[in-house]
Amino acid sequence: MKIVILGVGGRLGGALLREYREKHDVAGFNHAQLDLASLGDVRRTLDAMNFDVLINAAAFTNVDACETERDRAFLINAEAPGVLAQICNAKDAKLIHFSTDYVFDGEKRAPYTEEDQANPISFYGESKFVGERNVLTAENGHLVVRVSWVFGPDRPSFIDAMIKRAQQDENVDAVSDKFSTPTYTHDLAQILPQFFDRAVEGGILHFANTGKCSWQEYAQWALDCCREAGISLKATTVGAVKLSDMTNWIARRPVYSVLSTAKYRELTGTAPRAWREAVADYITRSYAPTNEKSRKS
Numbered sequence: 001m002k003i004v005i006l007g008v009g010g011r012l013g014g015a016l017l018r019e020y021r022e023k024h025d026v027a028g029f030n031h032a033q034l035d036l037a038s039l040g041d042v043r044r045t046l047d048a049m050n051f052d053v054l055i056n057a058a059a060f061t062n063v064d065a066c067e068t069e070r071d072r073a074f075l076i077n078a079e080a081p082g083v084l085a086q087i088c089n090a091k092d093a094k095l096i097h098f099s100t101d102y103v104f105d106g107e108k109r110a111p112y113t114e115e116d117q118a119n120p121i122s123f124y125g126e127s128k129f130v131g132e133r134n135v136l137t138a139e140n141g142h143l144v145v146r147v148s149w150v151f152g153p154d155r156p157s158f159i160d161a162m163i164k165r166a167q168q169d170e171n172v173d174a175v176s177d178k179f180s181t182p183t184y185t186h187d188l189a190q191i192l193p194q195f196f197d198r199a200v201e202g203g204i205l206h207f208a209n210t211g212k213c214s215w216q217e218y219a220q221w222a223l224d225c226c227r228e229a230g231i232s233l234k235a236t237t238v239g240a241v242k243l244s245d246m247t248n249w250i251a252r253r254p255v256y257s258v259l260s261t262a263k264y265r266e267l268t269g270t271a272p273r274a275w276r277e278a279v280a281d282y283i284t285r286s287y288a289p290t291n292e293k294s295r296k297s
């Protein structure tokens with residue numbers, strides 16, 4: 001199977017490239033190699049290639065910057081995915097495109113299913129939602145995979161920032177009244193190939209590790225795992241701050257955006273592992289003293 005992955009310089013794209021390059025014929029592009037904002041270049045480059053699956057892990061992911069750079073956010077997150085879908089249609093290839101829990105407004109208090117109405121409250125969420133629609137209206141069996149709170153070794157995320165702060169500072173805090181679920185790039189890379197040549201009804205699939213937590217709980221568990229793994233920290237307890245205290249944030253964020261994985265479980269007969277297990281595994285692989293040298297920073 002010939003696969004092209006966009007966004008291989010990112011957290012998710014990097015993990016997918018590492019996972020698939022041994023088993024498949026894979027070409028990867030990072031931002032410098034292919035800019036999704038240059039739609040002509042995107043068309044010329046991809047039209048000239050042969051592939052069965054195109055995976056788009058590239059996106060303008062800075063949620064606050066999307067508020068102030070709306071045209072750019074729309075071009076990369078909304079328009080470009082539509083162009084990718086058209087390119088795939090012309091080759092009868094499948095597009096797998098990633099989206100976000102931020103397409104929801106966060107008013108619900110039970111996990112969001114694929115059938116729930118999106119109602120973005122930020123421009124990032126809005127641009128990603130239009131991107132989804134542009135992919136799905138192209139039909140051809142394309143797949144939109146919504147994920148939340150992505151973490152993994154290829155680019156630091158919230159969890160790495162918390163561990164770093166706890167190594168440097170005695171006081172660490174995190175938001176305690178915003179809830180979702182972490183998604184480990186390693187786990188997503190493992191499960192995705194079963195959808196390379198399988199149509200999913202409705203074209204949307206939610207995937208995250210199982211469970212629900214606040215950022216404070218997420219950070220506390222990360223520090224607990226570090227302690228367990230013998231990693232020295234100055235802070236061992238994560239204090240609570242409120243979402244309303246984050247006055248430097250520009251974009252609004254959903255308070256509750258847990259993604260239901262019931263559809264994934266129904267389709268595959270398996271459940272994603274619990275987020276605590278996934279975080280513990282990540283810390284053992286990436287932070288445990290014997291692995292420190294191999295960790296990318």
Ligand SMILES: NC(=O)c1ccc[n+]([C@@H]2O[C@H](COP(=O)([O-])OP(=O)(O)OC[C@H]3O[C@@H](n4cnc5c(N)ncnc54)[C@H](OP(=O)(O)O)[C@@H]3O)[C@@H](O)[C@H]2O)c1
Nearest residue numbers: 009010011012031035036037058059061098100147149150
């Ligand atoms: N991170 C999360 O918590 C999260 C949550 C929900 C959904 N998602 C979705 O998951 C997917 C993967 O995100 P991620 O966590 O891997 O984010 P990431 O680490 O920020 O990766 C995104 C990649 O896209 C690249 N990119 C940005 N603008 C581009 C452009 N114009 N042309 C080509 N490449 C461009 C970035 O390159 P530069 O850095 O060089 O600009 C980066 O390598 C995205 O669709 C995102 O919306 C992420």
